[in-house]
Amino acid sequence: MTAGVAFELRTTWALMRRAINEIARVPAAVIPAVLAPTIFMCGLAAVFGNLTQLPGFTTDEYLTFILPVGFMQGAAFTGAATGVNLARDIELGWFDRLLASPAPRGVLLAGTVLSASLRVLMPITLLMIVGLSLGVDWPGVDGLLIALFIASCFAAIAACYGVTLALKFKTQAAAPLMQAGVFMAVLFTTAYAPQELLTGWLQDVAEDNPVPLILESVRQGFVGDVTWADTWPGLLALAGIGVLMVALAMRGLRRSSA
Amino acid sequence: MSAGAAAPPLGARIAGEARVVAALGRRSVRQAFRRPQFLAPIIVFPSLFLAVNTGGAGRAVDLPEFPPVNGFLDFQLAGAMLQSTMLAGVSAAIALALDIQIGFVDRLVAAPIARWSFVLGRLVATGVLGLVAGLWFLGIGLVFGAEIVAGVPGALVVLALVGLNAIAWGTIGAAIALNSGSPSVAQGIFPIVFVILFLSSAFFPENLLLEPAKTIAEWNPMSPIADGIRDPIISELSLGPVLEALGGIAVVTGIGAVLCARGLSRKLRSA
Numbered sequence: 176m177t178a179g180v181a182f183e184l185r186t187t188w189a190l191m192r193r194a195i196n197e198i199a200r201v202p203a204a205v206i207p208a209v210l211a212p213t214i215f216m217c218g219l220a221a222v223f224g225n226l227t228q229l230p231g232f233t234t235d236e237y238l239t240f241i242l243p244v245g246f247m248q249g250a251a252f253t254g255a256a257t258g259v260n261l262a263r264d265i266e267l268g269w270f271d272r273l274l275a276s277p278a279p280r281g282v283l284l285a286g287t288v289l290s291a292s293l294r295v296l297m298p299i300t301l302l303m304i305v306g307l308s309l310g311v312d313w314p315g316v317d318g319l320l321i322a323l324f325i326a327s328c329f330a331a332i333a334a335c336y337g338v339t340l341a342l343k344f345k346t347q348a349a350a351p352l353m354q355a356g357v358f359m360a361v362l363f364t365t366a367y368a369p370q371e372l373l374t375g376w377l378q379d380v381a382e383d384n385p386v387p388l389i390l391e392s393v394r395q396g397f398v399g400d401v402t403w404a405d406t407w408p409g410l411l412a413l414a415g416i417g418v419l420m421v422a423l424a425m426r427g428l429r430r431s432s433a
Numbered sequence: 434m435s436a437g438a439a440a441p442p443l444g445a446r447i448a449g450e451a452r453v454v455a456a457l458g459r460r461s462v463r464q465a466f467r468r469p470q471f472l473a474p475i476i477v478f479p480s481l482f483l484a485v486n487t488g489g490a491g492r493a494v495d496l497p498e499f500p501p502v503n504g505f506l507d508f509q510l511a512g513a514m515l516q517s518t519m520l521a522g523v524s525a526a527i528a529l530a531l532d533i534q535i536g537f538v539d540r541l542v543a544a545p546i547a548r549w550s551f552v553l554g555r556l557v558a559t560g561v562l563g564l565v566a567g568l569w570f571l572g573i574g575l576v577f578g579a580e581i582v583a584g585v586p587g588a589l590v591v592l593a594l595v596g597l598n599a600i601a602w603g604t605i606g607a608a609i610a611l612n613s614g615s616p617s618v619a620q621g622i623f624p625i626v627f628v629i630l631f632l633s634s635a636f637f638p639e640n641l642l643l644e645p646a647k648t649i650a651e652w653n654p655m656s657p658i659a660d661g662i663r664d665p666i667i668s669e670l671s672l673g674p675v676l677e678a679l680g681g682i683a684v685v686t687g688i689g690a691v692l693c694a695r696g697l698s699r700k701l702r703s704a
Contacts, residue, residue, distance in 0.1 A: 206621060207620065207621050207623055207624050210624050211624050211627075214624050214627055214628055214631075215627065217631075218627060218628065218630075218631030218632075218646075219631070220643065221631055221632070221642055221643050221645075221646035222631055222636050222637045222642060222646065223490050223493070223636075223637065224642075224643040225493075225496060225641045225643065226490060226492070226493060226496075228496060229492050229493075229495060229496070348468060350473075351473030351474075351477055351478075354473075354478075355473070355477055355478070355481060358478070358481055359481060362481070362485040362489070363484075363485065363488075366485070366489060367485070367486075367489030367490050368489055368490065368492065372492050373488055373489060373491075374487070374488055374491030374492060374505075375487070375488055375491065376488060377484070377485070377487075377488025377489060377491075378488070380488075
């Protein structure tokens, strides 16, 4: 490994560690984001649990159906929080000092967004513990690994979206825009019910939106067997959205440094 | 003025305090409209949640025990309004905690005005924001095909209940701010709002909730409030649900007022 690559990896890891340190040092800011997916899972299962009685519903256990949405929601909100944190760093002037450092722009972005991939493991762990203790079906090791991998990648993608907006608006006041964007991405899908049971505009939106493909890849192990046919469309959608979001975030970084 | 000068008459004092409360209320409303962080939880997120619930669980009206409604949107409007007004209370808590943090409340406490004025000003603003939210949701409901079966009188009852519920949750928000003095603590209340709503009949009929949510919803004061706001939308106006909603609002206001008084006296002791 060349000295340059080693330096870039060390810088990326240092930025990731800084973001993760916040969990221990400012727990009050993290607890709501960790609890929210579990609260939503339990709440939505209690409220809409009887939807499984509808003909055409693909499982008879709504908690099992809705838990994978918690994976995506945890990833999305962790990513949005990364954007909010960057906006705070911009407001405080800390990010300007990073831009003045010799670290390449790609490393600054990687360190910032990959921290989301690690932080998302906290809400997901809580979600799995509560879900399994309430009777959610075990997805199998392969199903769980696929779900974890996709959720980690999705968190980084959502973080790129948050970073793009933070670099554009340079204020924490843009937080609702970051949160609303990821909220729509995750829930304007087959989150609540299978495609055939959605109604009105949501049926059309969910059909044209690539995120349901990702959600169904996460969900497959929980509601049935893991198959390549249910995995590759999600991975492809993930890669497509990922390339787009990284490109937008890099453009934002380049414009900020200009 | 000498130390023995006569106090102004009661009417003038009340008018003076009303002007202060109105001015502080106006400031709070402006603050909400100027900062997207405060307005988004009241309008944007409940609207998105309403859209998702309606599109995602719209087939619920086909369930055998679902009450007769024109559409699932009609049923969901009350839940969206409740969510909005409860989050208005939390946003008020964050704003008041920020005022405490930057010393604005200390300056008001030192001013020659009644000490509860800044709390009352915040409550007035929360009530106004509740009315705005009520109008917003009735408006988008009508645009997207909902019907208000009880007509204009029903809509007015809905708005009145939504405004009062916002004030009730404003007292809870003020209590949180006064007792904690921390915007982070107030921010942390957001998930609890959803817990309270999920464990009520805000989003689904009580008889179709799963246990233990069903049993908790029977005791949750938010259930009669949700049913009271929903009743004029899905059926003709009747007194019973409205009175039950007012009872629920009284319970929330009572809890909020007691906690608020405790927080205010603690704040004044430390000022």
